[in-house]
Amino acid sequence: MDNSYADMTLERLFCEQPHAREFFSALGLSALPEGQTLGTTVAALNEELLLDVGIERQDLLRQFSDYMAGVERLRKQQQALVSSVTVLGGHDKSGNPENFRLELRPGEVTCIVGPTGSGKSRFLADIEWLAQGDSPTGRTVLINGAAPDLARRYAVEQKLVAQLSQNMNFVMDLSAEEFIRLHAESRMIADPAAITATILELANSLAGEQFTPLTPVTALSGGQSRALMIADVACLSSSPIVLIDEIENAGIDRKRALSLLADQYKIVLMATHDPILALMGQQRLIFKNGGVSSIRSTSPAERANLTLFEAMDARLTAVRHALRNGEEIAGGW
């Protein structure tokens, strides 16, 4: 138990540590007298009230200092940077060695290709789990070139991987602005209003159609939702790695979305079957039979083809547009 908190008045505590107030209100202990010390206040709490909120008196101060320690860790961690993640190959489903050493660095996009069931999910799970030869694939993961502290495996606040997939939707009943602000506050960001404005602006620069800060997140179109999720993950997520499961080709500027993540020093991993997305990465991992069968850097020839594919894609988009407008699809497409 931390006595330094017990000796502080609630007034001072709430003033110096704004997050302390949230702790008590979350427990259902709001409207506490603020003039006396925390220790005195806790000692004077009514037994019935404690029963109602479901906590024991002797646990309350301990839980509080644990919580404050967590808040402190979160603040410090905003600076703790991951400068590289290294994956050392294990073996595929048949036990054949993978023989690779893969370096993933902030600002780089790595694509993941291969049929379903080829081992893509397990690869990501190995990274999340910080595998040390003890996962079914036998792979080893290093952080900043060294074996990581394994306590990190179960430290949810230090989760390595943030995820974005096509199945994800917003479910909260809040406007875009309220929503991002809530996220910023939970991340203990110093100036939640400023980062909220930045994220909304970035999201709008990615989305085909604009939305306002007052638009409810549940009313955003598919493209707008994806744009807001990407801008939010880029600027606010605590995780250094972002895993993307496809980005649908509608209502969002995919190239800009990827460079936004890269600009924010995210390590981007993207599972995709889309040739344009696959060639946007600096390298790609090809999965077969539960293992990485090869690693390919995007060659200059492939980059040239990417430009070609993008032009083809723009033409198809124009055809779709014409279809929607009831035009005849004839002539020089």
Add this chain to the structure above:
Amino acid sequence: MRLITVAGPPSSGKTAVICKTAETLQADGVSVGVVKFDCLSSGDQALYERRGIPARTGLSGNLCPDHFYVSNIEDCLDWGEQSSFDLLVVESAGLCNRCAPHIKDVCAVCVIDNLSGVDTPRKIGPMLKMADIVVVTKGDIVSQAEREVFVHRIRQVNSSAVIIHVNGLTGQGGHELGRLLRDAAAVDSLQGKLLRFSMPAALCSYCLGQRRIGADFQMGNVKKMELG
């Protein structure tokens, strides 16, 4: 034998998580059995048995399922011992936010889902606050921001638990949860062990089956709300 209590709001994914985790444990040669406590009916036993996990059901009828559970947990432990399980999981319905099945020195898990809303962690009582492990499900269908806010809200009411994401459909995270459960304390007997938090007893006349409304029929521990 190791004993695990798993609680959580209805449909939060308890059975899905237990099934996926049991599969990874069984693959490592750990035998798992489950007892499910519920109120009126439950199809969970069939779900477990279909996956080759031996299971039993206890229905509490008109009692609070958690009260019913406390009176039966020792017999469940005996059943587990006789069946030579390495690990016995007790899934309870979590219908009453005020009660929790968690026992001191017995590994306590709470399963809560991202879809239930960010205020949910504040609404569930000791079942969440006193858990050692909090499993968060249905992260596959909400945004990263919502997952992070949800975890933060859980942290506010339980500062010491291990919080872990498990996808009840794909089983992602089940392997990692299995590792934690494998390290749970072994329990030989529950004789004299303490619940982590007291359960309010059947204190008012309605707990005892009264159906008539009116001041004359309210007896025992009656609490009145203030409407201002």
